[in-house]
Structure formats: C-alpha cells, structure tokens
Amino acid sequence: MANAPGPFTVNHRCIDCGTCWQFDPQHFAPTGSRSQVIRQPEGAVESRQALLALQACPVAAIGTTAELRQQTPIDGFPALVTRHAAGDVYYCGWASRRSFGASSWLVVRPEGNVLIDSPRWSAPLARRISALGGLQTMVLTHRDDVADHQRWAKAFGCSRWIHQADADAAPGAEHQVSGLTAVALDGPMQLIPCPGHTAGSMAVLLGESRQVLFSGDHLWWRPAQAVVVASERYCWWDFQEQLRSVERLQELDVAWLLPGHGHAHSFAPGEWRSALGQTLVFNRRSPCC
Ligand code: SF4
Missing domain, CATH: 3.60.15.10 (Ribonuclease Z/Hydroxyacylglutathione hydrolase-like)
Known part of the structure; x- marks a missing residue:
C-alpha cells in the first residue's frame, strides 16, 4: 500500500518492527509486511511526534524533507x-x-x-x-x-x-x-x-x-x-x-x-x-x- 501523499514516507528498508506505529499511531500503521504513513502530520505537535518516530526507527526507513529533519528534537527521548x-x-x-x-x-x-x-x-x-x-x-x-x-x-x-x-x-x-x-x-x-x-x-x-x-x-x-x-x-x-x-x-x-x-x-x-x-x-x- 502507498504512503499518504506528503513529506513523510516509509520505504522498502522497513523491517515491520512496529516501533513507529506503536509510538505514533496517528501517522503510521502496519500493512502486513511493512509500515506506511497513513496520515501526514499537521502542525508542530504532530510533526514533532512523527520526527521522533523517524528517530526511533532502527533502520532509517522513515524519510522526510531536509527542512523538517532539521527540526528533529534532540531531547525527545526518553x-x-x-x-x-x-x-x-x-x-x-x-x-x-x-x-x-x-x-x-x-x-x-x-x-x-x-x-x-x-x-x-x-x-x-x-x-x-x-x-x-x-x-x-x-x-x-x-x-x-x-x-x-x-x-x-x-x-x-x-x-x-x-x-x-x-x-x-x-x-x-x-x-x-x-x-x-x-x-x-x-x-x-x-x-x-x-x-x-x-x-x-x-x-x-x-x-x-x-x-x-x-x-x-x-x-x-x-x-x-x-x-x-x-x-x-x-x-x-x-x-x-x-x-x-x-x-x-x-x-x-x-x-x-x-x-x-x-x-x-x-x-x-x-x-x-x-x-x-x-x-x-x-x-x-x-x-x-
Ligand atoms: S520503525 Fe521503521 S522499521 Fe519499524 S515498522 Fe516503522 S518504518 Fe518499519
């Protein structure tokens, strides 16, 4: 299945570990073999959550624009x-x-x-x-x-x-x-x-x-x-x-x-x-x- 159109994507490197959709179920979901973006974040709070999911992903399978990536919080975890x-x-x-x-x-x-x-x-x-x-x-x-x-x-x-x-x-x-x-x-x-x-x-x-x-x-x-x-x-x-x-x-x-x-x-x-x-x-x- 395709990612919802917009700046966040999940690519073929996804190993279907569940980290993103457990942490941010508003924007990510499983499809059976790998995850996908089901809805693009809207506003700063939602973007922060999706960026933290990107940071948590163990295989760098979540992508976004360079501009958004620069906004990834350095203090989001724990x-x-x-x-x-x-x-x-x-x-x-x-x-x-x-x-x-x-x-x-x-x-x-x-x-x-x-x-x-x-x-x-x-x-x-x-x-x-x-x-x-x-x-x-x-x-x-x-x-x-x-x-x-x-x-x-x-x-x-x-x-x-x-x-x-x-x-x-x-x-x-x-x-x-x-x-x-x-x-x-x-x-x-x-x-x-x-x-x-x-x-x-x-x-x-x-x-x-x-x-x-x-x-x-x-x-x-x-x-x-x-x-x-x-x-x-x-x-x-x-x-x-x-x-x-x-x-x-x-x-x-x-x-x-x-x-x-x-x-x-x-x-x-x-x-x-x-x-x-x-x-x-x-x-x-x-x-x-
Ligand atoms: S965190 Fe990364 S590897 Fe794990 S399900 Fe999400 S996109 Fe796939």
Missing part, C-alpha cells in the same frame, strides 16, 4: 510514560535493529536509575539519561533484546542482570538470576523469571501496588481484540512453560504493561487478573498467535 510512586517511567526510543526494534524503558527512582533492555547507542539519549541521574542498573529481560548493552554499561558504569539460561547472549553481565526464584533489587523492584519465550525470559516488576510490569517478549497488548497476547508463533523455547509463567503473574496488581514488542497498555484496578485469565483460556483452547 519520553515520559507514567509517574509511579516507585519511580518515573520513560520510553527510550532509539530502537536497535539488533533487537528487531524492541522497546527499552528507563525507570528514574531514588534508589538509582534502571534501564530495562538496551536501546541503540545514542549520544543524545545518553546525555539526557545523564541529566536524569545516569544509570545504576541494567536489566536484560532475555537474549533477544541485549543490543548495545556493553556500550551503555561502559558509559555509565552500571551493572547488568540477565537470567542464567540466556546469559551467553550477554557474557559480560555482572549478575545472573537462576531458576524460578524472583530477585528483589533495592527499592520496590523485582526480577521475575518467566521462562517460555526463551529459557531465560524475565519480567521486571516496579512498585508494591498498581504495579508496572516490563514484560520483555513474554506478553504484550493487542488493541484490535483488547487482549493480552502470549504468542506461540513468536515463542522460541517452550510455549507450555510460557503459559505456566503467565499463570504465576495472575496474582499481581498490574496498572501498566510495558513490553519489548507490541503495544503497551494500562489496566483499571482488577482488570489484570481477568485479562490474563482470558489469555490462558484462549491459548489452552486454540493457540494460534
């Missing part, structure tokens, strides 16, 4: 998602091709800032993170989303966590989680093993109530059907084990689901448990997505 009692949560943009455009997240908190999964290395992003207090810790949710972790760790002197079963993907990581035992970091933050998508998949839980769950590729939100997805198609290790990992998360009180791939979503009180129940029923009856 972009604030929500303020939680346990820390402010930001989306980092600057997606990496090496993690197929996965989202990475920054938590700014009094105990020390935490980067969840690695964005592409970016000096402007590093300067903004420095201004927000730097990085104390990096958590790699699983082997696919490690991208430029060494460069970020070296720049900030932060220590890295990964699960033992995926540790060969980040051999320099300073800390390993093992088995199914959750690990508490300082402050209200836990690393929860969720094996399935990969053997060493983990989720990161922020807060004691109305929590934020960073799910890696374990779970994501699909707005068209209003469901939490656990995907067999994109499961690289053991889907039945993945469903058991989903079951163990039902008792949480999640207010925000922030995945590596797929849409983020906020849940009203009580919705999380029923949403995961629906996910389990659907996948045990007819796994297909």
Whole structure:
C-alpha cells in the first residue's frame, strides 16, 4: 500500500518492527509486511511526534524533507510514560535493529536509575539519561533484546542482570538470576523469571501496588481484540512453560504493561487478573498467535 501523499514516507528498508506505529499511531500503521504513513502530520505537535518516530526507527526507513529533519528534537527521548510512586517511567526510543526494534524503558527512582533492555547507542539519549541521574542498573529481560548493552554499561558504569539460561547472549553481565526464584533489587523492584519465550525470559516488576510490569517478549497488548497476547508463533523455547509463567503473574496488581514488542497498555484496578485469565483460556483452547 502507498504512503499518504506528503513529506513523510516509509520505504522498502522497513523491517515491520512496529516501533513507529506503536509510538505514533496517528501517522503510521502496519500493512502486513511493512509500515506506511497513513496520515501526514499537521502542525508542530504532530510533526514533532512523527520526527521522533523517524528517530526511533532502527533502520532509517522513515524519510522526510531536509527542512523538517532539521527540526528533529534532540531531547525527545526518553519520553515520559507514567509517574509511579516507585519511580518515573520513560520510553527510550532509539530502537536497535539488533533487537528487531524492541522497546527499552528507563525507570528514574531514588534508589538509582534502571534501564530495562538496551536501546541503540545514542549520544543524545545518553546525555539526557545523564541529566536524569545516569544509570545504576541494567536489566536484560532475555537474549533477544541485549543490543548495545556493553556500550551503555561502559558509559555509565552500571551493572547488568540477565537470567542464567540466556546469559551467553550477554557474557559480560555482572549478575545472573537462576531458576524460578524472583530477585528483589533495592527499592520496590523485582526480577521475575518467566521462562517460555526463551529459557531465560524475565519480567521486571516496579512498585508494591498498581504495579508496572516490563514484560520483555513474554506478553504484550493487542488493541484490535483488547487482549493480552502470549504468542506461540513468536515463542522460541517452550510455549507450555510460557503459559505456566503467565499463570504465576495472575496474582499481581498490574496498572501498566510495558513490553519489548507490541503495544503497551494500562489496566483499571482488577482488570489484570481477568485479562490474563482470558489469555490462558484462549491459548489452552486454540493457540494460534
Ligand atoms: S520503525 Fe521503521 S522499521 Fe519499524 S515498522 Fe516503522 S518504518 Fe518499519
């Protein structure tokens, strides 16, 4: 399908990672094999959002005029998602091709800032993170989303966590989680093993109530059907084990689901448990997505 006529375009380099249409659904949408511009931005606010989507694209597949490109904000990322009692949560943009455009997240908190999964290395992003207090810790949710972790760790002197079963993907990581035992970091933050998508998949839980769950590729939100997805198609290790990992998360009180791939979503009180129940029923009856 063709891009809507105007200055922004998506070209053949698109790898269909979803970064642009998750971040700026007003102007970008999937077509099945690659994304397209569905509507051109109007006015400064909309242009800024489309320019940030351009900046976030991992393969430079979004084009625009030189004049508009000069207006790309240098301080657009990280972009604030929500303020939680346990820390402010930001989306980092600057997606990496090496993690197929996965989202990475920054938590700014009094105990020390935490980067969840690695964005592409970016000096402007590093300067903004420095201004927000730097990085104390990096958590790699699983082997696919490690991208430029060494460069970020070296720049900030932060220590890295990964699960033992995926540790060969980040051999320099300073800390390993093992088995199914959750690990508490300082402050209200836990690393929860969720094996399935990969053997060493983990989720990161922020807060004691109305929590934020960073799910890696374990779970994501699909707005068209209003469901939490656990995907067999994109499961690289053991889907039945993945469903058991989903079951163990039902008792949480999640207010925000922030995945590596797929849409983020906020849940009203009580919705999380029923949403995961629906996910389990659907996948045990007819796994297909
Ligand atoms: S961010 Fe880039 S690669 Fe990803 S879907 Fe959009 S245009 Fe394609």
